[in-house]
Amino acid sequence: MSHLFDNADPQPAGYRDVDAHPLAAERPAGLALVDVREPAELDGILGHIEGVRPVPLAHVKSSAALWPREQEVVLICRSGARSGKAAAQLVELGFTRVMNLRGGMLAWNTASLPVVRLSSNTLPTLTDVRDVLARALHGLVPSDAVPLPAEPSREALTRVLDGLQRSPPPGVSQPAELERVLREVRDLLAVAKPGNGGR
Structure with missing residues (x-):
């Protein structure tokens, strides 16, 4: 297992918050990146992180039934609110190494980290x-x-x-x-x- 989970901030609901820079720097093998936004949001201006598994919040519990409970999982959304709810759901299901991207894609973009965008529009100043x-x-x-x-x-x-x-x-x-x-x-x-x- 990685140090990413061990160094993340514990939350009362049993998951941990991880910041954008440590996640970008340490993407260990086997880490599942799960984006809980709606499909259209993944292709919006905030884009998405390369390699994410799209699972809208409403489908997290049913999709997670097939995932190994000991796998490290980072949940992602726009601001960290929906992914925090999804992280709490995974903890309730017995997952032991669950993380939430603090600040979501807003924080990831603000940190100027790599993003996949379908639109080739020039970014605003x-x-x-x-x-x-x-x-x-x-x-x-x-x-x-x-x-x-x-x-x-x-x-x-x-x-x-x-x-x-x-x-x-x-x-x-x-x-x-x-x-x-x-x-x-x-x-x-x-x-x-x-x-x-x-x-």
């Missing part, structure tokens, strides 16, 4: 992400409610997204639409390149 956010917020929130950084950094844009998620500005016309926008912009931010795209 941080300036592009700021501009997408500004256009998306137009009409959803009062125009002066969200100050966007003139020179965007990943950290500054993350602070804006976190602030909007924690407490949307008064006067938000469509809360569900704002939540969808924040999710999409967070995905773009995870894959964005530094720079302004030559503007």
Whole structure:
């Protein structure tokens, strides 16, 4: 067995959280990478890790019935929430070396680790992400409610997204639409390149 599981952070549900860099550095033979997102998500902007086994969350328990209980398994999703649920399910089924990718594909992309993407579209810059956010917020929130950084950094844009998620500005016309926008912009931010795209 590998040191990956031994060095991962234990969670109350019995699985362990592993960070993106250690997982990328140590991919031991026999390690199962299981992506619990829906099939369309694997081909989205966040892409997927090479060699993953796609098993949507709703099918994890039935698929796992055929897996060896002592196998090391890393569960992956967009942000780590669904894969945490799947990890807890595997522990309940008697799996002993279960890990969850902390932060999911958002963290993997933010760390600039290798990703398989079907789309050959050029990845956005941080300036592009700021501009997408500004256009998306137009009409959803009062125009002066969200100050966007003139020179965007990943950290500054993350602070804006976190602030909007924690407490949307008064006067938000469509809360569900704002939540969808924040999710999409967070995905773009995870894959964005530094720079302004030559503007």
